[in-house]
Amino acid sequence: MTTIEARIDALTEPELQHGLEVFRSRLRAAEASYLNACVHCGLCAESCHYFRMEPTLENVPARKLDLVAAVFKRHFTAAGRLAPALVGARPFDREMVRAWLDAVFGRCSLCGRCSLNCTIGIALPRVFRAARAALAAMGLVPDDLQATVDNSLRHGNNMAITKEDWVDTVQWLEEELQMETGDPEARLPLDKHGAKMLFTVNPREPKFFPLSLQASAKVFWAAGEDWTLASDPGWDLTNYGLFNCNDDEAGRITQNLVDAMARLGCTTLVIGECGHGFGAARWEGPEWLQRAYPFEVRSVLEIMDEYLASGRIRVDPARHAKTVTLHDPCNLVRHGGIIEPQRRVLRQSVSRFVEMAPTREHNFCCGGGGGQLAMAAYRDRRIRSGGMKAQQIRDTGAEIVVAPCHNCIDQLMELNKEYTLGVQIKTVAEVVADALVTGEPLPTEWKGTA
Amino acid sequence: MGQPLHVAVLAAAAWAVGALAFAWLRTRGFGGRVLFARAAGDPAAGVRYSFTTAMLPQAKESVMMHLPSYAAGMIFHLGTFVAFALLAVTLARIQLPLPVAWIARVVTLAGSFGGLALLAKRALTPHLRGLSSPDDFVANLLTTTFAALAGAASLCPPIETPWLVVAAVLLVYVPIGKIRHCFFFFSSRAYLGAFFGYRGTFPSPGWGERR
Numbered sequence: 040m041t042t043i044e045a046r047i048d049a050l051t052e053p054e055l056q057h058g059l060e061v062f063r064s065r066l067r068a069a070e071a072s073y074l075n076a077c078v079h080c081g082l083c084a085e086s087c088h089y090f091r092m093e094p095t096l097e098n099v100p101a102r103k104l105d106l107v108a109a110v111f112k113r114h115f116t117a118a119g120r121l122a123p124a125l126v127g128a129r130p131f132d133r134e135m136v137r138a139w140l141d142a143v144f145g146r147c148s149l150c151g152r153c154s155l156n157c158t159i160g161i162a163l164p165r166v167f168r169a170a171r172a173a174l175a176a177m178g179l180v181p182d183d184l185q186a187t188v189d190n191s192l193r194h195g196n197n198m199a200i201t202k203e204d205w206v207d208t209v210q211w212l213e214e215e216l217q218m219e220t221g222d223p224e225a226r227l228p229l230d231k232h233g234a235k236m237l238f239t240v241n242p243r244e245p246k247f248f249p250l251s252l253q254a255s256a257k258v259f260w261a262a263g264e265d266w267t268l269a270s271d272p273g274w275d276l277t278n279y280g281l282f283n284c285n286d287d288e289a290g291r292i293t294q295n296l297v298d299a300m301a302r303l304g305c306t307t308l309v310i311g312e313c314g315h316g317f318g319a320a321r322w323e324g325p326e327w328l329q330r331a332y333p334f335e336v337r338s339v340l341e342i343m344d345e346y347l348a349s350g351r352i353r354v355d356p357a358r359h360a361k362t363v364t365l366h367d368p369c370n371l372v373r374h375g376g377i378i379e380p381q382r383r384v385l386r387q388s389v390s391r392f393v394e395m396a397p398t399r400e401h402n403f404c405c406g407g408g409g410g411q412l413a414m415a416a417y418r419d420r421r422i423r424s425g426g427m428k429a430q431q432i433r434d435t436g437a438e439i440v441v442a443p444c445h446n447c448i449d450q451l452m453e454l455n456k457e458y459t460l461g462v463q464i465k466t467v468a469e470v471v472a473d474a475l476v477t478g479e480p481l482p483t484e485w486k487g488t489a
Numbered sequence: 490m491g492q493p494l495h496v497a498v499l500a501a502a503a504w505a506v507g508a509l510a511f512a513w514l515r516t517r518g519f520g521g522r523v524l525f526a527r528a529a530g531d532p533a534a535g536v537r538y539s540f541t542t543a544m545l546p547q548a549k550e551s552v553m554m555h556l557p558s559y560a561a562g563m564i565f566h567l568g569t570f571v572a573f574a575l576l577a578v579t580l581a582r583i584q585l586p587l588p589v590a591w592i593a594r595v596v597t598l599a600g601s602f603g604g605l606a607l608l609a610k611r612a613l614t615p616h617l618r619g620l621s622s623p624d625d626f627v628a629n630l631l632t633t634t635f636a637a638l639a640g641a642a643s644l645c646p647p648i649e650t651p652w653l654v655v656a657a658v659l660l661v662y663v664p665i666g667k668i669r670h671c672f673f674f675f676s677s678r679a680y681l682g683a684f685f686g687y688r689g690t691f692p693s694p695g696w697g698e699r700r
Contacts, residue, residue, distance in 0.1 A: 069680035071519040075512065076673035079625050081617045082551040082558065096619040105620065116515075118665045126666060127622030156551035158562070159670060160539060160678035322688060325525035335527075376529045376689030397550065400690050 043179060047136055054177050059114060059131045062173035065284075066111075070169055073161040074111040077104055083163075086156035088403050088427040089146050089420065100153035103142040104163050107170045110135060140174060143167045144181055145417045148424075149282070150369040150404035164374075171284035180283040184413040187279040191292045195272025197279060198242040206270050208245040212253045216260065219253070220477065225260045227252075230303060231267035237305040238266050238339070239276035239296065239320075241313045241445040248445070254472035255311060258343060261352045261475050266309070273299020276310050278319035280327070281370075282410030289319065290327035296320055300334050308336045312466045314368030314444035315408065317375050338371065340443055343471055344380035347387055354474035359389035361463075363470070364437035366395070366428070366451065367402035368444035381443055381467050388474040389439075395431045403427045405442070407450025422457050425450055429458035439463045441470055494653040495580055501660035508664030509672045516676070528687050535686015539678050543691065558610060561603040568600010569632055572639035576656055579642075579649070590643055597640035604633030624666040631659045632668065 041049075066074075083100040084090045090098040097103075105127065112119030112128035119128030129135055149164040157163070174180060180188075191197045196205075206229065213227040228234065238259070244252040259266050268274055272295040280289025300308055310317045321336045346352040365385055371377050378399050385392050395402055406425030411417060428451070432440055440462050442448050451464045546552040552559045571593050578585060585593065608629045611617045638652035663669060685691035 066519050067522045068517050068519045068676075069522065069684070071516040072673050072676040072680055075516065076670050076677040078667050078670050079611075079617070079620045079622075080558075080562070081614070081620055082555050084551075084616060085554050086551050094616070096616045099616050099620060102616075102620050116512075122665070124623065125627070126624045154681060155543070156549050157681075158549075158551065159674050160543075160681040162681050162684055165684075322526050326522075329523075329525065331525045331527070373690060374688065378690065378693075400693060401550065 043140070043181060046178060047133055047140070050133055050136065050177060055131055055133075055136070058136070058173040058177040059110070061176035062110070062131075062169055063115070065169035065172045069162070070166050071111075071115075073104075073163070073166055074108045075116075076159045076161055077101055077108060078159060079105070080158055083153045083157050086153045088148075088150075088152075088406060088424045092423050092426045093420075097142070098146055100147075100157075100163055103147055104161065104166060106135070106138050106142050107166050110139075136174070136177070136179065139170050140179060143170045144174070144184075144410075144414065145420065148369070148404045148406060148409035148411050150408050151373050152369070152401070152404060155373070155401060168284050171282075172286065175283050175285040180285070181414045181416060183415055184279060184283055184410045187410075187413045188283050188285070188288050188292070191275065191277070191279065191295075192288060195295055196242045196275035197277045198246050200242055200245060202270060205245055205274065208249060209252075209268060209270075212249055212256065216253055216256050220257065220260060222260070225256075227256045228267040229270050233304045234267035235265040235305065236267070236307045236309045236342075237273070237300055237303055238268055238309045238311065239274055239299075239316070240268070240311045241277055241316060242275050243445045243449070244311070248448075248466075251312070251445075251466050251469060254466065254468040255339060257472040257475065258346070258352065258468055261477055262346045263351075264342075267303060267305065269299040269303060271299065271302070273302070276313050276316035276320060278316065278324075279410060279413065281315050281319040281323060282413070286327050289323065293320065293324035293327050296324070297328070297332065300332075306334055308332070308334055309339050309342060310336065311339050312443040312445065312468060314370035314372075314375065315446060317377065318370035321375065338375075338377050338380070338443075340371075340377055340380045340384065340467060343384050343467065347384060352471075353476040354388045354471060355476050356388055356390045356474060358474045359439070359470060360391075361389075361438040362391040362393055362436060363389040363439045363441055364393050364395055364432065364435040365398075366405060366432075366440055366442040366444075366447055367399060368442065368447045369402075369404050369408050371444060372402065373400040381441075384467055384471060385441060388470050393435045393437055395435055403431060405447045405450045405454070407446050412446055412449055421450070422453060425454045426458065429454045429460060432460055432462060433458075437462060439465060439470075441465050441467055443467045494650065494657070497657045498576070498580065498653050498660065501657040505660045505663040509669060512664055512669060513672065513676070516673075524687065529689030530686050530691070532683040532686040535684070535691035536679050536682035538686065538692035539682025542693070543682070544678075548693075558607065561606040561610075563603075565600050565603035565607060565632075565636075568597045568603060568636040571596045572600065572636040575639045575643065579653075585643075594640040594643055597636045601633045601637035601640070604629055604636060608633065628662070628666045628668050631655065631662055635659045 087100050109129040110131045118126050151164045154162045187197045190199045209227050216225045278292045405428045406421050411421045635655050642648040642652040
């Protein structure tokens with residue numbers, strides 16, 4: 040396989056033209072408006088975790104946007120064609136392709152924090168997605184990120200886990216759950232036709248964090264939920280098509296979820312704790328497929344919140360005496376709109392809960408979003424930019440960091456080591472499962488799995 | 490001399506409006522987005538929030554960290570708006586009451602100082618300088634000069650001629666350079682608000698706690 044640099048050098052004019060056409064096709068009136076609006080005030084600089092940790096021109100969000108806007112002006116505006124030097128218009132050539140690659144893949148996690156801090160109101164990630172799509176159309180997605188997408192397309196999950204391994208893991212975890220709860224009827228149902236909920240997980244759970252999956256199962260067990268996992272493609276909630284921005288590939292991965300829902304006859308697709316997985320399935324999936332889902336999509340955080348609110352499960356916060364803080368995954372919170380459920384759940388499940396500053400949709404990206412964890416070439420930048428999150432965590436004085444996202448958890452684990460934070464990192468379900476008060480029989484209407 | 494210049498300014502204004510309208514039509518030509526995902530919130534509420542609370546300094550870390558720049562920007566914009574109001578009044582040959590005229594002079598001159606401060610910041614801050622194209626300097630200089638002359642012209646009638654010349658040039662430049670944000674600011678903020686409103690992020694439920 041040739042390097043991405045060699046591929047850029049070998050780009051032909053028709054390939055550049057194709058990239059430009061794809062870029063154009065991904066723009067709508069909103070993005071065109073954004074590309075006309077930036078005033079280069081530069082106030083967005085400090086909103087970016089890359090700039091905060093390395094204050095260079097290349098890390099200023101407006102600079103990254105300007106590289107894309109320069110091409111837009113040159114090829115799609117009269118002023119850019121007539122007076123390119125005056126308005127900063129530049130052609131889409133190899134040099135610009137290189138600059139785009141570095142800016143939109145190498146220096147941006149698409150977290151969107153700059154959008155909220157932009158004095159104009161430019162949603163920069165929407166523009167960067169169009170630029171990534173153009174690069175994808177020219178075969179210029181970093182190889183390791185593309186390999187993750189290819190795994191999903193070929194194997195139905197991004198870690199190429201075989202069906203046999205997946206099913207074995209689920210059965211093993213079921214035995215563990217039965218031992219933990221003392222209930223021989225406790226289940227991790229597989230392919231239960233007509234179950235109310237299809238629960239989908241990040242493949243990192245069966246592969247590296249099986250206790251996360253067991254924790255979610257324990258919560259469902261305590262709630263008497265009518266749920267199932269799928270054994271065939273459609274069990275993996277991830278979709279790195281969100282990051283390589285190849286809509287066709289992203290749509291095909293989304294189709295796995297839709298097919299599993301149809302196959303099993305479930306009415307609610309429940310997305311496990313994964314920021315980008317939620318964003319991809321809940322928000323982008325219908326757009327990629329160009330049709331509405333015939334089912335509902337919900338985050339498991341909303342489900343747990345409802346269990347607690349309705350008294351369907353009970354928790355004892357005294358079981359978590361340590362100070363707990365919460366990380367806000369960008370695709371779940373800022374771009375996903377799931378802001379309060381996880382907070383309500385944690386406030387009930389732990390004794391001492393402290394917010395980061397800033398918090399909620401203004402929280403900083405951990406640095407692992409936008410596919411950064413899958414792009415080894417930018418690893419050093421990723422770790423450096425994560426310094427902002429490390430500082431936030433340190434400032435809370437928390438001993439446990441809860442992150443409802445496995446990408447974020449991976450990044451936080453690296454930050455924990457690199458910045459010697461000395462914290463434990465958990466999912467919300469792990470916290471809830473440990474705090475569950477069980478033993479009282481459930482009302483009949485909630486006995487879904489029995 | 491005054492009459493032809495008035496006509497020139499009006500022609501330039503017509504060009505600005507027409508060219509901005511054309512730019513908007515071109516932008517609309519990129520098409521809208523049909524959304525298939527079920528809304529979690531209200532796009533209209535998001536737009537309202539985007540134009541109100543989301544623009545307050547307290548809601549923007551970027552502003553809180555750069556309050557002097559924010560203040561300079563606000564004064565610059567206010568001065569520019571008042572300068573355009575003075576231009577309209579001049580073209581309509583309306584005599585302003587003296588106190589109002591004095592307020593307008595002070596505001597436009599303050600606005601021009603705000604513009605100069607932002608220009609100096611752009612020239613002296615490395616990452617801002619690196620971010621800038623000639624358009625950034627031209628747009629600022631034109632607008633700052635326009636605001637400064639607006640205030641001065643009402644005190645010193647001979648200045649009216651250069652002011653009207655600058656006004657005409659500025660109006661011609663509006664749709665060409667970054668000053669077109671006078672229109673695209675509103676469309677961008679509306680799109681941003683609708684996007685985050687649709688997804689349930691705007692209006693922010695936690696805004697009160699962040700204060």
